[in-house]
Amino acid sequence: MSFTYEYPRGALTVDCVVFGFDGGELKILLIQRGIAPFKGEWALPGGFVSPDESLDEAALRELEEETGLRNVFLEQLYTFGAVNRDPRERVVSVAYFALVQPDEHTTEAQTDADDARWFQISEIPELAFDHSEILKTGLKRLRGKLRYEPIGFELLPEKFTLPQLQRLYESVLGNELDKRNFRKKVLSFGLLIPLDEKRREGPHRPAQLYRFDPARYEALKNEGFLFEI
Amino acid sequence: MSFTYEYPRGALTVDCVVFGFDGGELKILLIQRGIAPFKGEWALPGGFVSPDESLDEAALRELEEETGLRNVFLEQLYTFGAVNRDPRERVVSVAYFALVQPDEHTTEAQTDADDARWFQISEIPELAFDHSEILKTGLKRLRGKLRYEPIGFELLPEKFTLPQLQRLYESVLGNELDKRNFRKKVLSFGLLIPLDEKRREGPHRPAQLYRFDPARYEALKNEGFLFEI
Numbered sequence: 127m128s129f130t131y132e133y134p135r136g137a138l139t140v141d142c143v144v145f146g147f148d149g150g151e152l153k154i155l156l157i158q159r160g161i162a163p164f165k166g167e168w169a170l171p172g173g174f175v176s177p178d179e180s181l182d183e184a185a186l187r188e189l190e191e192e193t194g195l196r197n198v199f200l201e202q203l204y205t206f207g208a209v210n211r212d213p214r215e216r217v218v219s220v221a222y223f224a225l226v227q228p229d230e231h232t233t234e235a236q237t238d239a240d241d242a243r244w245f246q247i248s249e250i251p252e253l254a255f256d257h258s259e260i261l262k263t264g265l266k267r268l269r270g271k272l273r274y275e276p277i278g279f280e281l282l283p284e285k286f287t288l289p290q291l292q293r294l295y296e297s298v299l300g301n302e303l304d305k306r307n308f309r310k311k312v313l314s315f316g317l318l319i320p321l322d323e324k325r326r327e328g329p330h331r332p333a334q335l336y337r338f339d340p341a342r343y344e345a346l347k348n349e350g351f352l353f354e355i
Numbered sequence: 356m357s358f359t360y361e362y363p364r365g366a367l368t369v370d371c372v373v374f375g376f377d378g379g380e381l382k383i384l385l386i387q388r389g390i391a392p393f394k395g396e397w398a399l400p401g402g403f404v405s406p407d408e409s410l411d412e413a414a415l416r417e418l419e420e421e422t423g424l425r426n427v428f429l430e431q432l433y434t435f436g437a438v439n440r441d442p443r444e445r446v447v448s449v450a451y452f453a454l455v456q457p458d459e460h461t462t463e464a465q466t467d468a469d470d471a472r473w474f475q476i477s478e479i480p481e482l483a484f485d486h487s488e489i490l491k492t493g494l495k496r497l498r499g500k501l502r503y504e505p506i507g508f509e510l511l512p513e514k515f516t517l518p519q520l521q522r523l524y525e526s527v528l529g530n531e532l533d534k535r536n537f538r539k540k541v542l543s544f545g546l547l548i549p550l551d552e553k554r555r556e557g558p559h560r561p562a563q564l565y566r567f568d569p570a571r572y573e574a575l576k577n578e579g580f581l582f583e584i
Contacts, residue, residue: 177445
C-alpha cells in the first residue's frame with residue numbers, strides 16, 4: 127500500500143538573513159545572482175532544499191555554497207508562501223536568521239552566486255524576489271530580540287567598550303540613545319564583567335573594556351529575569 | 356525561456372495548533388484522522404497546500420474543513436522539515452497558532468477528519484506524525500507570549516474577574532501564582548477597566564468584573580512599554 131500523494135507540488139527553498147556588525151553600522155550579507163531569474167541582481171543567499179536534507183541543513187549548505195560562511199548559528203525566521211513570489215512557479219521559502227561578526231568570517235562567492243558582499247543597512251539595493259520583505263521581517267526580529275535578549279553580544283567582539291555596545295544598539299534600533307541612561311541600564315543587569323584593560327577610541331580618553339557573562343545570564347533567565355533595554 | 360526547475364520536490368502541508376480556555380484548564384483542538392497514515396489517531400488539524408493559495412489561506416481552509424472553525428486569527432508558528440517526519444514521503448509542514456474561546460466556536464469534523472474535539476492539555480493522547488513536537492513548540496510560544504504580551508485577553512470572555520485571569524495564567528504557565536502579587540502586578544499596568552458589575556463564583560463573595568483596554572495597551576506599547584507577568 128502506497129501513501130504517496132497525487133497533489134501538485136511547488137518547490138521549496140531556504141533563504142538566509144545574515145546580519146553583521148563591525149563597530150560602525152549594521153550590515154547584511156547579500157549575493158549577486160549568477161543565474162536567471164533576476165540574474166545580476168542582489169539577493170539573500172539561499173536555494174533549493176534537497177529531498178535528503180532537513181531545512182536547517184539546507185540553509186547551512188546554501189549559505190556556505192554561496193558566501194563561504196560556515197559555523198554560523200542559524201535560527202528559523204519565517205516561511206514566505208505568497209502564490210506569485212517567484213516568477214518561475216510556486217516556490218515557498220523558509221527564511222533563516224543569523225548574527226555574525228564580519229571580521230571573523232571571510233566571504234567568497236560560489237555556485238550560483240557571482241559575488242557575495244556585506245552591505246550597510248542604509249545602502250541596500252533593490253533585492254530579487256520578495257527578499258526585501260524577508261529582510262524587513264529579519265530586521266523586525268532583530269530589533270525585538272535585541273530588546274528582550276542579550277543577543278547584541280553575538281555581534282560584538284569578546285571584549286568591548288560601552289560606547290561600542292551603545293553604537294550597536296543605536297545602529298540596530300535606528301535611533302540615538304542617551305549615553306548616561308544607556309550606561310546605567312546596561313550595567314544594572316550585572317551581566318557585564320569589567321576587565322583589567324582599557325581601549326583608546328579616537329580622541330576620547332581610554333574606555334573600560336567589558337565582556338559578557340553568559341553563565342550569569344542563564345542563571346538570571348532561569349529565575350525569570352527579563353533583559354530589557 | 357522557461358525558468359522551471361528540475362529539482363525533485365516534496366509535498367507541503369499546514370498544521371494548526373489551536374488553544375482554547377473555558378475557565379478551567381487550557382485546551383487544544385484535535386482531529387481524529389479519517390485516512391491513512393495514522394488512521395484513527397489524533398492529530399493537529401491541517402492538510403496539503405494547493406498551488407493557488409497562500410500558506411495562510413491553506414491553514415484557514417484546512418482548519419475550517421476539518422473542524423468547522425472559522426474567523427480565527429492564525430499566526431505562523433514554525434516550519435517543520437525533518438527528512439522522515441512523514442512515512443509517505445518528504446513532507447514539510449508550516450505550523451500555525453491560534454487562541455480562541457471554545458464557547459464561541461462550534462466544532463464539526465469534516466473532509467479527512469472523523470472527529471474534532473477539545474482536549475485538556477493534561478489529557479492529550481499520543482499524536483500522529485511529529486505533532487507532539489509541533490504542539491510543544493506551540494505551548495512554548497504561548498507561554499512566551501503570555502509573559503510579554505497581553506494575549507491572555509484573547510482567551511477570556513470580554514468581561515472577566517481577576518481570579519479568572521489568574522486561573523488562565525496558572526493553567527498556561529503550569530504553576531500556581533500568589534494571588535496578592537498577581538493582583539497587584541496585573542492592575543499596575545492600568546490595562547484593566549473595572550466595570551460596574553460583579554460576578555459570584557462558587558462560595559466566594561462576588562468578584563469585580565473587568566475588561567481589557569486595547570487602546571491603552573497600544574498607546575503604552577508605542578511608548579516602549581513592556582507588558583510582563
